[in-house]
Amino acid sequence: MPHLDFEEPTTKWHEDLVREGFAVIKAAVPEDRCQYYIGQMFDWLEQFPFGFDRNDRSTWTEEHLPSHMKGGMYHGYRVQHESFMWEARQESGVIDAFSKIWGTDELLVSFDGMNFTLPSGSPLPPTAPWPHIDQSPKKIGMQCVQGIINLAPNGHEDGGLLIMKGSSGLMEDFFKAHPEVVDRPTWGSSDWFGFEQAELGWFKERGCKILKVCADPGDLIVWDSRCVHYNQVPQSQNLRAVIYACYTPASFAKPDDLRKKGELFDQKVGTTHWPHDNIFSTSEKKLRLGKPDFAERDEPFHRPEESELVQKLAGKRPY
Incomplete structure (x- = not known):
């Protein structure tokens, strides 16, 4: 079964990833490119027939936005294949970081979504934690590394990724100590597994702590899929803008x-966090404001240029 276990990390952030389960790679994307992608996200919202206007804060509300979850996570409308999403996936600093992680530049990328959470004038209702991992205990070693391309300042109160530091290295021991949960029904073909709050105590007893990962514009956050993690919505009035991007050999x-x-690339549908496994569509149509969404799409607004690199990252062309 393909996987990679590091013995000698080559950089400080590489060492953080291996030992702590996550790392922040500074300035992977130039700041002017971050502003470009944020502008593209605003453009994307304004193309829907819901009356959103970036210059009118009164429209920064649910009734003027496409369907989303947890404040601003977008996985519908074929957003995964918008041209700007593929531009971000080709950023040299992002690809270079994942090439260093895996020791190869022959990579596949996930067809993942984005988070564009707008300040609404008052704090969003907090979401209940949903601590989880994205790799089955039946898969040994590091087989998937997830990524967030961070585009806006992201501090402690700005929402985002929470990580249980050090949990990835203990995951095999946890499932050996708790064999009864290995086949819990929450396991699925996408490798997702949710932990009960009481189970987190096992990790805390071994020194693991839940940390909010903070980042500057252009930083790349990476984490081992075996690391316990979840997302929280912003409590500040700052914009959150990220693109989710995972790469594996x-x-x-x-x-x-x-x-x-x-085939799914040709259909322009989204998949899971896994670039090389769990290959199935996650682009099911959902309700918007409790009703069928008349603006649901079967095509991105702007299809990407299918360059040689795009085709290789998408699995359409061999290396």
């Missing part, structure tokens, strides 16, 4: 998964 993928990935 193309050599990890089975031929049939590459075929399916290429």
Whole structure:
């Protein structure tokens, strides 16, 4: 089963990833590019027929926005394949970081979504924690590294990623100590597993702590999918803007998964966090404000240019 276990990390952030389960890679994307992507996100919202206007704060409300979850997570409307999303996935600093993680530049990328949480004038209702991992205990070693391309200042009160520092290295021991949970029904083909709050105590007893990961514009946050994590909504009145992007070696993928990935790319649908496995569509249509969404889409507004690099990252063309 393909995986990678590091023995000698090559940089400080690389060491953080291996030992603590996450790392922040500074300035992976130039700041002017961050502003460009934020502008593209505003453009995307304004293309829907809901009356959103970036210059009118009175429209920064649910009734003027496309369907989303947890404050501003967007996974519908084929947003995964908007041209600007593919531009971000090709940022050299992002690809270079994942190349260092895996020791190869022959990578696949996930067809993942974005988070664009707008300040609404008052704090958003807090969401209940949903601590989870994204790798089955039946998969040994580090097989998936998730990523957040952070585009706006993100401090302690600005919402975002919470990590249980050090939990990735203990995950195999946890499931050995708790064999009864290995086949809990929450396991699915996407490797998602949610922890009960009481189970987190096992990790805390071994020195793990939950930390809010903070980042500057252009920073890349990466974490081992075996690391317990979840998201929280902003309590500040600051914008949150991120693109989720995960990369793994193309050599990890089975031929049939590459075929399916290429087909889903042609259909311009989203998939899971896993670039090389769990290849199935996550673009099911959902309700908006409790009603069928008449603005649901089967195409992105702007299709990406299918360059050689895009086709390779998408699994359409071999390296």
